[in-house]
Amino acid sequence: MMSLVLKRHTLIANKLLVALSGVSRQTKRDNTYYYEQHAMGIAKNFLNIKWTKSLIKQVLAYMAKCDSQGRIALMSEEELAATIDCSVRTVQNNNKALEEHDIIQWDRLWGEYIQVSFVGYLENFLDLHKKDQDDVPADAATSIESVLDKYHSKSGYTSISDEVIYELLKVENINMLRIALRALYAYESEVNVKRDTEALLSYTEVKNVLPSYIGYKAAIKKMVNRLTSIFHVNVLEKDDCVKALFEEKQPRKSTIEKIKDGFILSFNLVGPFNSKRQKQLEKVQAERLFEGFKSFFKQFGDYSIKRTDIHALVHEFGLDMMERTIDSSKSFIKELFLHEDPSSLRKLVHEMESNLFMYMKKIANGYYQAKINAL
Structure with missing residues (x-):
């Protein structure tokens, strides 16, 4: 399926x-x-x-x-x-x-x-x-x-x-899922907005969103250690809380309140999973890709595409899929040109000139679906 x-x-x-x-x-x-x-x-x-x-x-x-x-x-x-x-x-x-x-x-x-x-x-x-x-x-x-x-x-x-x-x-456990969603909210608030280096959840914060039967420290520690496919997780207890958060940093008032629990969970998104940072990089790289394609395409015709549409494409399909889409489009044009098929070439060029966004979206969607189905 x-x-x-x-x-x-x-x-x-x-x-x-x-x-x-x-x-x-x-x-x-x-x-x-x-x-x-x-x-x-x-x-x-x-x-x-x-x-x-x-x-x-x-x-x-x-x-x-x-x-x-x-x-x-x-x-x-x-x-x-x-x-x-x-x-x-x-x-x-x-x-x-x-x-x-x-x-x-x-x-x-x-x-x-x-x-x-x-x-x-x-x-x-x-x-x-x-x-x-x-x-x-x-x-x-x-x-x-x-x-x-x-x-x-x-x-x-x-x-x-x-x-x-x-x-x-x-995720197979509902309470693991709840903690993961809380951690994503904390990451947005503390890392992406407040520019902290990690998201912190205290024992009180976690315990008060979980059912009472599961809200003890050993169970919470076990659950968060199974979320390592999404987060780098550190569990700070007692003296570790003070050393890690007081001696190494300048904690704000809200962090000091969390330290009082003596049990803090520290979360960082794994590798490229930080969507906000990923999107910023993709925007710049996608614009460069399309600049290169426009230089190639100008010998056959001229198209226009808005920057916001370029961003929408790369955000929907990813940079790797856009690279494949542009490379395959270049190859298709070259193939028609080298095989002296002017009718098919004019038809393709006209389609791109009319609406490059929809053309690229159609090709990228095929590659992206194949990628997901292969997972």
């Missing part, structure tokens, strides 16, 4: 990561009361539903498949079930539960194929709110990044690479 082909990078609201991981029962911080559900603006329907392992994975898969308006035009229930490791019946029951709680809408097209749309996608799943009604385009954007400046965010959002999503969908 084939796995679902997911987007290269998925934006997920921090408040959704919090809701899926379990809203913290801790209400007092720094001698003030802090209610996470209110501070993050989590809607009641996301709190009222019982988030099982398969439900969490199904929502993650939908997030990693939907377009910039939160819609999935066509999806196989069988492929989804195989990807999140559950039965088709479970997928169907989950869809009913999500619809009953006004989280998704869905319709059966035929057989195993359905279409899905998130309810209030921008507000509930990306935490994006319109700055001005007149500034927001009515039709679907090429990518959500292209309209981000038209919105403001309350709790922020996290960009997650497809490698990380696939690893999350493999």
